[in-house]
Amino acid sequence: MKQKNMNKNPRILFISRAYPPILGGIENQNYGIATELSRLTAVKIIANRHGKKFLPLFLIKATFLSLFSLWKYDVVLFGDGVLTPLGVFLRIFHPKKKFVSIIHGLDLTFAYKKSLLGKIYKNIVIPSIDKMDKLIMVGNSTISEAAKLGINKYKCVFVPNGFDAEKVSGNFMRKELADFLNMDLTNKKVILRVGRFVRHKGLDWFIREVMPLLPANYILIGAGGRSAKTVGDSDTFGDCERNIKDKYLNGRVFLFPNIAQDKMNLLFNTVDLFISPNVKVPGSMEGFGINAIEGAACAKVVVSSDLEGLKDAVINGKNGFMVEPGNAEQFAKKITAILADENFCINFGKRAQTFTFENFSWPAVGKRYLEELKNI
Structure with a gap:
């Protein structure tokens, strides 16, 4: 009976750029939700477990792994908004799949940074966030901040972070x-x-x-x-x-x-x-x-x-x-x-x-x- 219920649930491809053993808030949150969802349904985890310095290599790896394995899954869930441009790219090859991202406060406020990186982020990542099918916001204030940046608030739902x-x-x-x-x-x-x-x-x-x-x-x-x-x-x-x-x-x-x-x-x-x-x-x-x-x-x-x-x-x-x-x-x-x-x-x-x-x-x-x- 347990397996039957699991088969009714969506199969999830979870992609995270920040994951233990590296310590941090997003790392812990991504681990927690990936672990809990794995108890409830079929989940494949593609995660960067080696910190920020390995992020460029991880992006290449994640692109190829997800591109050729996504056919097995129903939903792609990104651990934060930074990876949503990857979702825009994957949709070209998998237009029937659903793409969802968890959105943290910094995923939005980084767009206000007075730097070249901040401008690139605002022009590439923010529009990509808006192209996701659903956005799971960690707070109601995050939804308000998203709306200020022109992100469709009707795609946003609030689900709190959990704790271990x-x-x-x-x-x-x-x-x-x-x-x-x-x-x-x-x-x-x-x-x-x-x-x-x-x-x-x-x-x-x-x-x-x-x-x-x-x-x-x-x-x-x-x-x-x-x-x-x-x-x-x-x-x-x-x-x-x-x-x-x-x-x-x-x-x-x-x-x-x-x-x-x-x-x-x-x-x-x-x-x-x-x-x-x-x-x-x-x-x-x-x-x-x-x-x-x-x-x-x-x-x-x-x-x-x-x-x-x-x-x-x-x-x-x-x-x-x-x-x-x-x-x-x-x-x-x-x-x-x-x-x-x-x-x-x-x-x-x-x-x-x-x-x-x-x-x-x-x-x-x-x-x-x-x-x-x-x-x-």
């Missing part, structure tokens, strides 16, 4: 966090921000504007990817370091760039509160906010900016709380009020965890993807 419970959950002791930070955490409250060190993620702003307003026993950890040439955004790690020094926050703010996954798991499961203090930056946006989902999945209270794709990830009062972006006093008051009540943190964290598993786990998200791919 095994990657973030675990049994850790608070003492392990104390050992990792090499400090006594007695009577300390630890706040975590996870994400790339880029402007719109808001960590540099939070250090400068909010941390001075919080009690002296509040500790902040910033962890995430860093690159001197972060695609689409400038690196702000140096700004974070300067703000720590200028605001006399040494010993209260700790930065961990390119942290190992096991240490990331330790942080998710031992801190007191998770924040997503994103700020509005022209030419950049938060497509969804997967790190906030991961924080809630670990039974942590999440305090987030009421902005862009975070609105789809954090449901106010269900798996976190939203505050006005860029409002330091609101952030400080909300965080202080929450951390003053340990019982509230525990009870709300459990409810947020349950809500998150029910709505954002890969099994839940995978079913939504499959339904969209059935109905093109």
